[in-house]
Amino acid sequence: MTEKIRLGISSCLLGEQVRYDRSHKRDHFLTDTLGQFVEWVPVCPEVEYGLPVPREAMRLTGTPENPRLVTRKTRIDHTEGMQKWARKRLAELEKMDLCGFVFKGRSPSSGMAGVKVYSESGIPSKKGRGIFARAFMDYFPFMPVEDDGRMHDPRLRENFMERIFVYKRWKNFLSNGAAAGDLVSFHTDHKYLIMAHSPNHLSILGKIVANAKQYRRSDLFKEYFRHMIEGLRLEATVKKNVNVLTHMLGYFREVLTPDEKKELLEIIGNYHKGLVPLILPVTLIQHYVRKYEEPYLKRQYYLHPHPLELMLRNHV
Numbered sequence: 347m348t349e350k351i352r353l354g355i356s357s358c359l360l361g362e363q364v365r366y367d368r369s370h371k372r373d374h375f376l377t378d379t380l381g382q383f384v385e386w387v388p389v390c391p392e393v394e395y396g397l398p399v400p401r402e403a404m405r406l407t408g409t410p411e412n413p414r415l416v417t418r419k420t421r422i423d424h425t426e427g428m429q430k431w432a433r434k435r436l437a438e439l440e441k442m443d444l445c446g447f448v449f450k451g452r453s454p455s456s457g458m459a460g461v462k463v464y465s466e467s468g469i470p471s472k473k474g475r476g477i478f479a480r481a482f483m484d485y486f487p488f489m490p491v492e493d494d495g496r497m498h499d500p501r502l503r504e505n506f507m508e509r510i511f512v513y514k515r516w517k518n519f520l521s522n523g524a525a526a527g528d529l530v531s532f533h534t535d536h537k538y539l540i541m542a543h544s545p546n547h548l549s550i551l552g553k554i555v556a557n558a559k560q561y562r563r564s565d566l567f568k569e570y571f572r573h574m575i576e577g578l579r580l581e582a583t584v585k586k587n588v589n590v591l592t593h594m595l596g597y598f599r600e601v602l603t604p605d606e607k608k609e610l611l612e613i614i615g616n617y618h619k620g621l622v623p624l625i626l627p628v629t630l631i632q633h634y635v636r637k638y639e640e641p642y643l644k645r646q647y648y649l650h651p652h653p654l655e656l657m658l659r660n661h662v
Contacts, residue, residue, distance in 0.1 A: 350385045351514045352443050354482075356450035357390035359494055364390040368400045371450060373494050380507075383653055387442055391455040391478035395424070395431040406454045406463040410473040413463050415454055425477065428455065432481040439482075444489065445517065446510040449479050451495035458483065458493050488575045489513065500661035501581060505543075507652045509578050512536065515647075516571060526558045526566055533570075538648035540577055542590045547577025588618050591627050594643055601638045610634070625659040 357364050361372035376386075393399060402420060406413035415425045450456045456476045463474035475483070483491060490509035496502045519532055533555045540548045550573050558566055591614050595607075602610070610630055616622045628649060635643045643649065652658060 350383060351445045351510055352385045352387060353510065354387045354389055354439060354442075354444050354447035356448065356453070356456045356494075357388035357393070358450055359448060360386060360388055362388065362390065364393045364399055366392070366399075366401050366403045371494065373497070375497065376448060376494070379656060382655065387439070387444065389435065389439075389478075391428060391432065391435075391476075394435065395428050397424075404454050406461060406474045406476075408463065408465070410463045410471055410475070413474050413477070415477045428477045429481065432478050435478075436481060436485045440485075443517070444486075445513045446490040446492075446506070447482060447486075448497065449476070449491065449493040451493035453479075455479070456493075458491055488571065500658070504652075504658040504662050505578075505581060507656060507658055508539065508582075509575070511652050512539070512574070512578060512647075516574075520567065524567075526561075526563055529555055529558060529566065529570060535645050536574075536647050538590045538594065538646050539651055540574065541593070542582040542586050542648060544577035544580045545586070545589070547573055547580075551577070584618060584620070587624055588614060590648060591617075591631065594631050594646075597640050597643055598634055598638060602634065606634070623660050624662050625657075628659060 355376065356371075358369075358371045359373045359376055361370050361377065363370045365371070392401070392404070402417045402422075404415055404417050404424065407416050408414045413425075414423055415428055416423045449458045451458070452461055453476050454461060454474075455478045457474070458479045459475060460472050461474035461476055462470040462472055464470050479491075483489075490506055490513055492502065492506040497506065516532075519528070524532075533551060537548065540551065551570060554561075554566070554570050554573065561569065595610060595614070598607070598610075610627070613622065613627045613630055617624060617627050631643070632649050634640070635649070
């Protein structure tokens with residue numbers, strides 16, 4: 347994939363001084379590393395809604411299910427105004443071919459989870475979601491989203507990156523006029539990637555593909571996509587990765603020398619014990635795929651789900 351993926355992002359994470367106190371929250375992984383491979387679409391709900399910089403800080407009040415966005419001191423309620431602006435902005439973003447969004451964590455407008463919501467007694471509950479983030483996630487229920495805080499967790503970061511690249515490949519798949527029969531190829535390419543997240547969803551998706559003729563084309567793709575995204579949201583644990591690596595090992599049982607097989611089993615075992623990162627067994631399997639010209643594994647996105655330069659599997 348040579349074209350850049352387009353992602354939405356809270357403007358302050360790019361270094362724009364749009365926060366209430368005229369500061370920013372520039373994230374160097376997002377700007378310097380990931381920025382090489384994506385085109386950012388910055389969004390600052392509060393400024394685009396019409397509030398100045400600097401401005402009075404705001405917070406969520408009421409209940410997590412139906413919070414209000416109010417200024418801290420003057421108690422001005424901006425909920426309806428922000429929601430009205432969000433509906434217009436989301437319609438614009440829908441036309442921009444986004445494949446994901448990185449929100450500013452804990453923000454009353456942009457936090458996707460864990461935002462403080464203050465009750466009438468003043469006691470906060472960390473179960474809220476920012477007004478714009480909530481509207482975005484309701485409008486784009488299957489689009490990959492994350493926040494800057496969670497992106498510092500290596501496993502959550504890798505999961506997010508896998509999902510945005512799968513999301514982009516799926517959009518390309520549909521835009522190229524895919525027929526029902528083409529779904530077999532897409533599913534095959536992503537088999538082990540899906541297995542690493544959810545063997546159960548892989549089984550469900552396999553049945554959908556096998557019974558493709560029973561669906562109308564549009565229903566087939568919607569059903570497949572929904573279950574695929576649900577499965578990929580689940581964490582690819584060490585145990586599930588070992589399961590995938592062991593399955594891949596089976597393709598080489600007749601060609602590996604005893605020393606090669608021993609080395610691969612040792613590295614998989616060391617990964618299982620937490621002694622080495624995932625990149626080591628994956629790199630060795632990639633080596634054997636090239637050496638022994640294994641065609642089925644060569645097409646598996648599990649072995650190259652995102653650019654190597656991101657070094658995401660060096661830390662999981």
